[in-house]
Amino acid sequence: xxxxxxxxxxxxxxxxxxxxxxxxxxxxxxxxxxxxxxxxxxxxxxxxxxxxxxxxxxxxxxxxxxxxxxxxxxxxxxxxxxxxxxxxxxxxxxxxxxxxxxxxxxxxxxxxxxxxxxxxxxxxxxxxxxxxxxxxxxxxxxxxxxxxxxxxxxxxxxxxxxxxxxxxxxxxxxxxxxxxxxxxxxxxxxxxxxxxxxxxxxxxxxxxxxxxxxxxxxxxxxxxxxxxxxxxxxxxxxxxxxxxxxxxxxxxxxxxxxxxxxxxxxxxxxxxxxxxxxxxxxxxxxxxxxxxxxxxxxxxxxxxxxxxxxxxxxxxxxxxxxxxxxxxxxxxxxxxxxxxxxxxxxxxxxxxxxxxxxxxxxxxxxxxxxxxxxxxxxxxxxxxxxxxxxxxxxxxxxxxxxxxxxxxxxxxxxxxxxx
Amino acid sequence: xxxxxxxxxxxxxxxxxxxxxxxxxxxxxxxxxxxxxxxxxxxxxxxxxxxxxxxxxxxxxxxxxxxxxxxxxxxxxxxxxxxxxxxxxxxxxxxxxxxxxxxxxxxxxxxxxxxxxxxxxxxxxxxxxxxxxxxxxxxxxxxxxxxxxxxxxxxxxxxxxxxxxxxxxxxxxxxxxxxxxxxxxxxxxxxxxxxxxxxxxxxxxxxxxxxxxxxxxxxxxxxxxxxxxxxxxxxxxxxxxxxxxxxxxxxxxxxxxxxxxxxxxxxxxxxxxxxxxxxxxxxxxxxxxxxxxxxxxxxxxxxxxxxxxxxxxxxxxxxxxxxxxxxxxxxxxxxxxxxxxxxxxxxxxxxxxxxxxxxxxxxxxxxxxxxxxxxxxxxxxxxxxxxxxxxxxxxxxxxxxxxxxxxxxxxxxxxxxxx
Numbered sequence: 074x075x076x077x078x079x080x081x082x083x084x085x086x087x088x089x090x091x092x093x094x095x096x097x098x099x100x101x102x103x104x105x106x107x108x109x110x111x112x113x114x115x116x117x118x119x120x121x122x123x124x125x126x127x128x129x130x131x132x133x134x135x136x137x138x139x140x141x142x143x144x145x146x147x148x149x150x151x152x153x154x155x156x157x158x159x160x161x162x163x164x165x166x167x168x169x170x171x172x173x174x175x176x177x178x179x180x181x182x183x184x185x186x187x188x189x190x191x192x193x194x195x196x197x198x199x200x201x202x203x204x205x206x207x208x209x210x211x212x213x214x215x216x217x218x219x220x221x222x223x224x225x226x227x228x229x230x231x232x233x234x235x236x237x238x239x240x241x242x243x244x245x246x247x248x249x250x251x252x253x254x255x256x257x258x259x260x261x262x263x264x265x266x267x268x269x270x271x272x273x274x275x276x277x278x279x280x281x282x283x284x285x286x287x288x289x290x291x292x293x294x295x296x297x298x299x300x301x302x303x304x305x306x307x308x309x310x311x312x313x314x315x316x317x318x319x320x321x322x323x324x325x326x327x328x329x330x331x332x333x334x335x336x337x338x339x340x341x342x343x344x345x346x347x348x349x350x351x352x353x354x355x356x357x358x359x360x361x362x363x364x365x366x367x368x369x370x371x372x373x374x375x376x377x378x379x380x381x382x383x384x385x386x387x388x389x390x391x392x393x394x395x396x397x398x399x400x401x402x403x404x405x406x407x408x409x410x411x412x413x414x415x416x417x418x419x420x421x422x423x424x425x426x427x428x429x430x431x432x433x434x435x436x437x438x439x440x441x442x443x444x445x446x447x448x449x450x451x452x453x454x455x456x457x458x459x460x461x462x463x464x465x466x467x468x469x470x471x472x473x474x475x476x477x478x479x480x481x482x483x484x485x486x487x488x489x490x491x492x
Numbered sequence: 493x494x495x496x497x498x499x500x501x502x503x504x505x506x507x508x509x510x511x512x513x514x515x516x517x518x519x520x521x522x523x524x525x526x527x528x529x530x531x532x533x534x535x536x537x538x539x540x541x542x543x544x545x546x547x548x549x550x551x552x553x554x555x556x557x558x559x560x561x562x563x564x565x566x567x568x569x570x571x572x573x574x575x576x577x578x579x580x581x582x583x584x585x586x587x588x589x590x591x592x593x594x595x596x597x598x599x600x601x602x603x604x605x606x607x608x609x610x611x612x613x614x615x616x617x618x619x620x621x622x623x624x625x626x627x628x629x630x631x632x633x634x635x636x637x638x639x640x641x642x643x644x645x646x647x648x649x650x651x652x653x654x655x656x657x658x659x660x661x662x663x664x665x666x667x668x669x670x671x672x673x674x675x676x677x678x679x680x681x682x683x684x685x686x687x688x689x690x691x692x693x694x695x696x697x698x699x700x701x702x703x704x705x706x707x708x709x710x711x712x713x714x715x716x717x718x719x720x721x722x723x724x725x726x727x728x729x730x731x732x733x734x735x736x737x738x739x740x741x742x743x744x745x746x747x748x749x750x751x752x753x754x755x756x757x758x759x760x761x762x763x764x765x766x767x768x769x770x771x772x773x774x775x776x777x778x779x780x781x782x783x784x785x786x787x788x789x790x791x792x793x794x795x796x797x798x799x800x801x802x803x804x805x806x807x808x809x810x811x812x813x814x815x816x817x818x819x820x821x822x823x824x825x826x827x828x829x830x831x832x833x834x835x836x837x838x839x840x841x842x843x844x845x846x847x848x849x850x851x852x853x854x855x856x857x858x859x860x861x862x863x864x865x866x867x868x869x870x871x872x873x874x875x876x877x878x879x880x881x882x883x884x885x886x887x888x889x890x891x892x893x894x895x896x897x898x899x900x901x902x903x904x905x906x907x908x909x910x911x
Contacts, residue, residue, distance in 0.1 A: 379777060
């Protein structure tokens with residue numbers, strides 16, 4: 074396997090650090106628009122792991138413009154890439170997806186092509202949905218015998234694997250597949266004061282949270298609601314405790330119903346009160362907008378300014394503490410014919426990922442899943458063609474490889490709690 | 493009197509419209525960094541009032557860089573200005589103040605030189621206070637026989653006139669001079685939906701509200717508190733009703749104790765819950781900062797972006813409705829030796845200022861006071877040298893001229909309510 078990874082921001086950098094401990098690939102090209110950033114990642118993993126798995130030669134840095142499908146194709150062909158792994162902002166999904174296909178490579182991403190709200194009824198009816206542009210060419214990928222494995226981060230990704238596991242092994246009938254994500258992370262400044270510093274791309278968080286949330290129901294299909302709808306307090310495990318969760322637009326709702334039988338599919342994000350207030354204020358002030366405005370003679374996008382004013386999520390790991398939890402709350406009828414309510418989850422402690430990988434926990438938790446998937450594809454455990462979500466594959470080998478202690482597995486166990 | 497007005501934004505434009513109805517001056521130069529904006533103001537007032545008060549020749553447009561004291565001096569000398577009237581953001585106060593003095597002109601402003609917080613204890617001890625830089629050269633102004641009348645908008649300005657009036661005519665002893673400002677203004681978009689659109693410069697509002705509020709007490713002097721301290725619900729007259737008010741840094745607290753005897757001086761702004769939340773969020777996100785940050789290769793100040801993303805306060809008048817109230821709540825012992833609690837106030841209805849002046853009410857209410865003061869200086873009712881606040885002058889002729897019906901006065905009555 075020869076991997077071309079596009080993007081060495083927080084998630085890409087962590088993915089390289091995780092992959093460096095594994096031997097399933099022969100080449101891992103780290104490409105970024107900022108060549109120096111790609112080189113920093115390569116230097117970090119070769120310095121760290123050069124003795125472990127075949128040395129420096131497996132990681133190579135490159136420069137790439139992710140907005141150009143042609144540039145992606147050219148770079149993939151130059152390195153004989155068998156798999157293009159997209160680790161950048163979702164606005165570049167289509168150019169990388171298209172560029173990979175033109176190069177005859179398989180493709181993986183962690184966020185699908187973007188949605189466009191319905192022009193007249195944005196909070197009731199779907200417009201262009203997440204992933205629509207990718208699924209539109211699924212037939213071509215299948216005909217060409219190529220695989221696009223979409224949404225294989227943690228959410229979407231591991232949450233979708235949980236959905237398939239629940240359907241295959243825990244439930245006879247599923248009422249709701251409800252992804253529920255929460256954390257108790259706090260970030261401190263150099264003086265020890267708690268500061269506001271999102272652990273994930275603020276640009277993407279705004280996109281997710283202010284777009285109309287999408288819900289799927291068996292007798293209704295996909296529909297949308299107003300942002301922050303259906304608030305609920307969900308009690309997260311591992312000491313995280315209760316967090317206010319609200320509906321958010323997310324890929325799981327578009328993926329799970331295609332392969333898993335359920336009556337309802339939702340995604341709720343444990344934003345907490347403060348973050349919800351912040352997002353509402355940004356919307357009120359028009360600071361969530363992406364179109365450039367003129368500010369004293371220069372053109373800038375307000376959302377880019379908001380993101381730039383905050384600490385870079387890739388740099389806050391050392392000043393962060395706490396745990397993050399991704400999971401799927403499944404309700405329905407168990408294999409024994411009785412009502413069942415089960416939360417399948419994966420908790421990561423920032424202290425552990427900082428100590429072991431020098432990566433903060435949210436990006437590490439996102440990054441580990443595509444690496445596990447690549448290993449399953451490399452050894453032939455997972456195979457397929459077309460545009461497929463994680464729930465199109467057998468969940469058991471994935472969950473086993475993720476949880477198995479090192480060096481056989483990735484040493485990151487998941488949990489199951491009946492409620 | 494020959495007036496050089498620097499700045500034809502919302503307040504400057506309204507001041508020119510008000511002045512056009514008066515005959516106390518022979519020349520009113522409208523100068524702005526944006527020459528076209530200055531010309532628009534001149535065109536508006538000459539078109540509107542050319543027949544009334546001596547015709548077009550009294551208003552002249554000019555271009556000026558308010559950040560350059562030399563440019564201000566040059567323009568003042570070129571027009572033989574007797575009075576330089578500063579109607580721009582307070583960040584330019586010192587260059588205009590200095591430029592006016594060098595030209596041998598008297599000077600008026602509506603916002604004093606900016607404060608700098610105490611480096612170690614910003615929320616307890618004052619650093620550089622509002623107006624300190626101006627008062628530092630008060631002796632020179634006095635020695636040169638020139639007057640700088642500072643803080644002569646509505647707040648500071650009319651509020652300070654009320655303080656002098658209360659001390660001279662209503663109270664034997666004053667416990668607190670508490671400026672209280674509130675409104676029930678709402679703004680609608682073209683579809684009739686209520687939108688968030690501050691009626692005053694967002695840049696200045698952030699500056700005022702996030703700087704440490706300053707309080708004066710007779711036995712303690714000036715000191716600061718945390719932003720949004722001492723919240724209270726104040727009941728405003730004229731149907732505005734109760735509004736949440738909090739301490740805010742404002743010139744009145746620096747001006748009143750210099751000329752009026754009181755035990756305590758405060759300023760509370762009726763921001764309301766939503767605005768307080770918005771300001772707290774901007775602070776949390778670092779979007780109140782004025783130092784430029786790099787956003788995708790361009791340098792911008794986050795606060796400038798916030799201001800630019802909102803509707804221009806000068807343009808929202810036609811879509812605004814409601815009233816704004818400025819006033820001073822005075823407590824102490826009345827002239828009859830009994831406890832007294834009196835609110836002196838001035839209410840303006842947006843519908844009236846739009847109909848009469850094509851100006852929204854908050855900028856109109858700010859703009860009318862310096863024009864009244866200029867008229868009192870022109871006819872010799874008010875005179876003085878040095879750096880003086882409005883409370884250094886007799887309040888009665890000011891309040892009479894403001895309230896008297898047109899054409900003798902400005903037709904804008906004030907009120908008094910014992911509580």
